[in-house]
Amino acid sequence: DGGITQSPKYLFRKEGQNVTLSCEQNLNHDAMYWYRQDPGQGLRLIYYSQIVNDFQKGDIAEGYSVSREKKESFPLTVTSAQKNPTAFYLCASSYDRNTEAFFGQGTRLTVV
Amino acid sequence: QKEVEQNSGPLSVPEGAIASLNCTYSDRGSQSFFWYRQYSGKSPELIMFIYSNGDKEDGRFTAQLNKASQYVSLLIRDSQPSDSATYLCAPTRGWASKIIFGSGTRLSIRP
Numbered sequence: 001d002g003g004i005t006q007s008p009k010y011l012f013r014k015e016g017q018n019v020t021l022s023c024e025q026n027l028n029h030d031a032m033y034w035y036r037q038d039p040g041q042g043l044r045l046i047y048y049s050q051i052v053n054d055f056q057k058g059d060i061a062e063g064y065s066v067s068r069e070k071k072e073s074f075p076l077t078v079t080s081a082q083k084n085p086t087a088f089y090l091c092a093s094s095y096d097r098n099t100e101a102f103f104g105q106g107t108r109l110t111v112v
Numbered sequence: 113q114k115e116v117e118q119n120s121g122p123l124s125v126p127e128g129a130i131a132s133l134n135c136t137y138s139d140r141g142s143q144s145f146f147w148y149r150q151y152s153g154k155s156p157e158l159i160m161f162i163y164s165n166g167d168k169e170d171g172r173f174t175a176q177l178n179k180a181s182q183y184v185s186l187l188i189r190d191s192q193p194s195d196s197a198t199y200l201c202a203p204t205r206g207w208a209s210k211i212i213f214g215s216g217t218r219l220s221i222r223p
Binding site for chain 1: 143144146154155156157158161200202204210211212213214215216
């Protein structure tokens with residue numbers, strides 16, 4: 001079955017630690033996105049990529065980094081520079097810039 | 113001005129009635145408009161999309177787009193308790209190659 005897989009579903013991070021969230025899609029989509037959602041809030045764009053080896057900052061990129069070495073993979077690293085990383089992280093992909101995005105199941109990150 | 117504005121709600125609608133959800137956007141270059149439904153703790157799922165001015169119907173859902181007024185809406189007929197969720201409006205910014213989401217309207221269908 002085609003889809004987007006995010007892992008892990010739950011992640012706990014210690015202060016000062018970098019963590020990487022995985023996102024894999026087998027939909028053959030060119031575009032991939034990372035969003036952050038805080039409780040009771042909408043989705044805020046962290047990074048997006050329209051093609052392999054290229055990505056752009058979204059509205060809240062500080063403290064995050066990404067790579068796009070393969071079409072199907074778009075991992076997100078939450079660095080120690082991100083001071084308030086506790087949130088629900090959603091990865092999405094779309095065929096191109098003007099088509100609908102499909103979402104993974106999300107990763108809930110908590111700082112302990 | 114926010115790029116995408118939605119009334120946060122909660123919007124309470126009796127079962128069987130019509131729920132009307134509204135969204136305004138600031139970028140006149142937006143070409144595609146999506147409505148997503150998000151249940152608490154889950155990821156958003158696409159329920160409707162619209163590209164052209166006018167109405168588009170799909171089952172109990174109707175999307176309405178007015179590009180001149182920069183306004184898009186979603187009507188849900190015969191509302192069911194399962195429609196209780198947050199609805200996110202998402203226009204594209206074609207020139208910037210990204211999808212922008214509104215903060216969502218929380219809809220509650222009361223029996």
